[in-house]
Amino acid sequence: xKEVEQDPGPFNVPEGATVAFNCTYSNSASQSFFxxxxxxxxxxxxxxxxxxxxxxxxxxxxxxxxASQYISLLIRDSKLSDSATYLCVVRRGGSARQLTFxxxxxxxxxx
Amino acid sequence: xxxxxxxxxxxxxxMGQEVILRCVPISNHLxxxxxxxxxxxxxxxxxxxxxxxxxxxxxxxxxxxxVERPDGSNFTLKIRSTKLEDSAMYFxxxxxxxxxxxxxxxxxxxxxxx
Numbered sequence: 661x662k663e664v665e666q667d668p669g670p671f672n673v674p675e676g677a678t679v680a681f682n683c684t685y686s687n688s689a690s691q692s693f694f695x696x697x698x699x700x701x702x703x704x705x706x707x708x709x710x711x712x713x714x715x716x717x718x719x720x721x722x723x724x725x726x727a728s729q730y731i732s733l734l735i736r737d738s739k740l741s742d743s744a745t746y747l748c749v750v751r752r753g754g755s756a757r758q759l760t761f762x763x764x765x766x767x768x769x770x771x
Numbered sequence: 772x773x774x775x776x777x778x779x780x781x782x783x784x785x786m787g788q789e790v791i792l793r794c795v796p797i798s799n800h801l802x803x804x805x806x807x808x809x810x811x812x813x814x815x816x817x818x819x820x821x822x823x824x825x826x827x828x829x830x831x832x833x834x835x836x837x838v839e840r841p842d843g844s845n846f847t848l849k850i851r852s853t854k855l856e857d858s859a860m861y862f863x864x865x866x867x868x869x870x871x872x873x874x875x876x877x878x879x880x881x882x883x884x885x
Contacts, residue, residue: 703862703876704814747814758804758827759874761814 661686664762666748672768677738681765683731683748690760693724695733696747698764704747707733738769773797775877777863783883787852792880794846794863803846804864804874805838807831814862820846853884 666683673679685693693710708715710722710731721734731748748762776795784790796803805817818828820838837849846865850857860879866872 698814701860703878705876706873758816758819759806760816761806763813 662762663687663760664748664750666762666765668763668765670766670768672770673738674770675738675740677769678734678736679738679767680735681733681746681748681767683733683762685729685731685748685750685760687750687752687760688729689752690729690750692751693731694749694751694759695720695722695731696749696761698745698747700745704749704761707746735767738767740769740771743767743769773875775863775865775875777861777877777880779880780878781881781883783885784853786855786884790850790853790857790882792848792850792861792863792882794848794877795844796846796863796865797867797875798844799867800865800875801868802826802866802872803838803840804866805848806862806864806876807859808862808879809856809859817848817861850882853882855884858882858884 664685695707696704697707698704708717708722710724712724714723719736723732745764745766747764749759751759778793803820806814808814816829818832818838819826835851839847860881862879863877864874866874
């Protein structure tokens with residue numbers, strides 16, 4: 661089983677739509693959770709951290725369910741500029757705290 | 772805004788040649804990483820480096836790979852004898868430390884092995 665699994669998509673949605681991405685992780689020792697955004701042939705950039713209580717940043721809402729080992733990202737009122745690949749990322753404990761990336765979910769927002 | 776810089780942006784090499792990819796992490800950061808992404812695939816961890824030594828490495832990071840921080844600012848990844856399957860985008864990243872330190876990525880070095 662992959663350590664981090666995501667639906668690869670692609671998701672093609674009209675501007676203004678609400679879209680949700682899901683992710684599951686297999687290692688119960690995972691401690692921190694993130695959504696990264698990656699534009700085509702660019703580096704990953706942190707979109708937001710994900711907390712157990714759920715957190716919101718503008719049009720973006722992230723949720724974490726530790727019992728189910730499940731992470732979600734909701735994008736409301738999607739913009740053309742939201743088109744990118746969204747990467748679910750987990751971090752285990754330990755001194756290095758290296759990140760494990762999911763394969764990403766591709767989103768295209770259509771005019 | 773401080774940033775991680777990488778050189779070269781693109782390198783083409785012949786199979787069997789040695790390649791050195793260079794990175795300048797953010798100046799006050801303590802942890803340094805190399806990740807790679809084969810075209811169309813996920814970002815994969817290679818190695819982490821702290822206090823002038825490797826702290827963790829993946830199974831991808833075999834004897835052909837090495838890392839070095841030769842002068843306190845540069846952080847290099849060397850591939851001793853490149854193979855076709857080493858063709859990928861290589862991302863350097865750094866973070867300041869602490870439990871919640873964000874990982875900052877460089878723009879990547881694209882390696883093409885012919």
